[in-house]
Amino acid sequence: MVEFIFANPELEAKYGHWKNFLQENFKSEEHYKVQFEGAIPTVFDPEGRKFKIDFLGDNTNYNKVKSSVNKEPLAKALGSGAKGFKLLDLSAGLGVDSVFLHQLGFKVTAVERNPLVYMALKIASEQLPEVEIIFSDSLKFLESVNPGDFDVAYFDPMFPEKKKSALPKQEMVFFKNLVGTDEDASRIVHLATEKKLFKRFVVKRPLSAESFKKPAGSIEGKIIRYDIYGL
Numbered sequence: 001m002v003e004f005i006f007a008n009p010e011l012e013a014k015y016g017h018w019k020n021f022l023q024e025n026f027k028s029e030e031h032y033k034v035q036f037e038g039a040i041p042t043v044f045d046p047e048g049r050k051f052k053i054d055f056l057g058d059n060t061n062y063n064k065v066k067s068s069v070n071k072e073p074l075a076k077a078l079g080s081g082a083k084g085f086k087l088l089d090l091s092a093g094l095g096v097d098s099v100f101l102h103q104l105g106f107k108v109t110a111v112e113r114n115p116l117v118y119m120a121l122k123i124a125s126e127q128l129p130e131v132e133i134i135f136s137d138s139l140k141f142l143e144s145v146n147p148g149d150f151d152v153a154y155f156d157p158m159f160p161e162k163k164k165s166a167l168p169k170q171e172m173v174f175f176k177n178l179v180g181t182d183e184d185a186s187r188i189v190h191l192a193t194e195k196k197l198f199k200r201f202v203v204k205r206p207l208s209a210e211s212f213k214k215p216a217g218s219i220e221g222k223i224i225r226y227d228i229y230g231l
């Protein structure tokens with residue numbers, strides 16, 4: 001269940017409808033809490049760990065774009081966003097990469113299937129409406145995508161092994177418990193590449209992990225790797 005706590009009636013009037021959304025879509029025995037004090041909710045797990053998605057705050061690194069942006073491995077893997085290419089992020093998560101890719105110039109549509117994460121993202125995106133957030137399983141969403149709808153795509157599934165995270169450790173524990181380990185990730189990679197949906201499709205992997213499918217090339221960071229398809 002999810003308990004909502006509103007600091008005032010105005011916030012309840014604005015965000016109360018999310019209770020219905022979660023009742024319909026989020027089935028969990030665990031007791032989560034969502035606290036509204038301002039424009040951005042804080043989500044708590046039963047142990048009191050919390051996360052908050054604030055695209056404009058400085059809590060998490062939502063502003064990676066610095067002068068050396070093109071040296072970022074993800075920017076190298078996806079190519080330039082300068083032409084305003086349409087990019088589909090198949091694993092929105094906390095939106096860190098989506099916001100970075102938007103900052104690079106891509107027109108970003110991001111898909112998230114976990115209802116609690118989606119709710120937090122969707123509310124956060126009111127601060128940055130240029131990034132479109134969609135509630136769906138990407139496997140299902142891809143069925144409605146045709147070649148040409150998006151130029152490039154990006155996929156960053158959860159992985160059971162340790163990998164570097166933009167989140168403090170407690171938040172990462174919460175997040176992993178909440179969304180699981182995306183065991184179906186390989187199906188996304190096969191579907192997207194077999195249907196040739198994108199000019200370029202980039203998949204983030206821990207450096208030492210096997211590829212889901214042999215890529216055309218890879219860009220390596222210190223502990224992660226971007227596999228590139230469709231070159």
Ligand SMILES: C[S@@+](CC[C@H](N)C(=O)[O-])C[C@H]1O[C@@H](n2cnc3c(N)ncnc32)[C@H](O)[C@@H]1O
Pocket residue numbers: 090091092093094095096097098111112113114117136137138139156157158159179182188
């Ligand atoms: C490692 S996190 C992504 C982190 C994200 N790149 C960021 O910068 O915050 C993986 C996220 O993708 C979501 N996800 C994984 N597979 C998905 C799928 N098939 N459809 C939709 N969302 C998916 C998970 O629920 C989780 O929130």
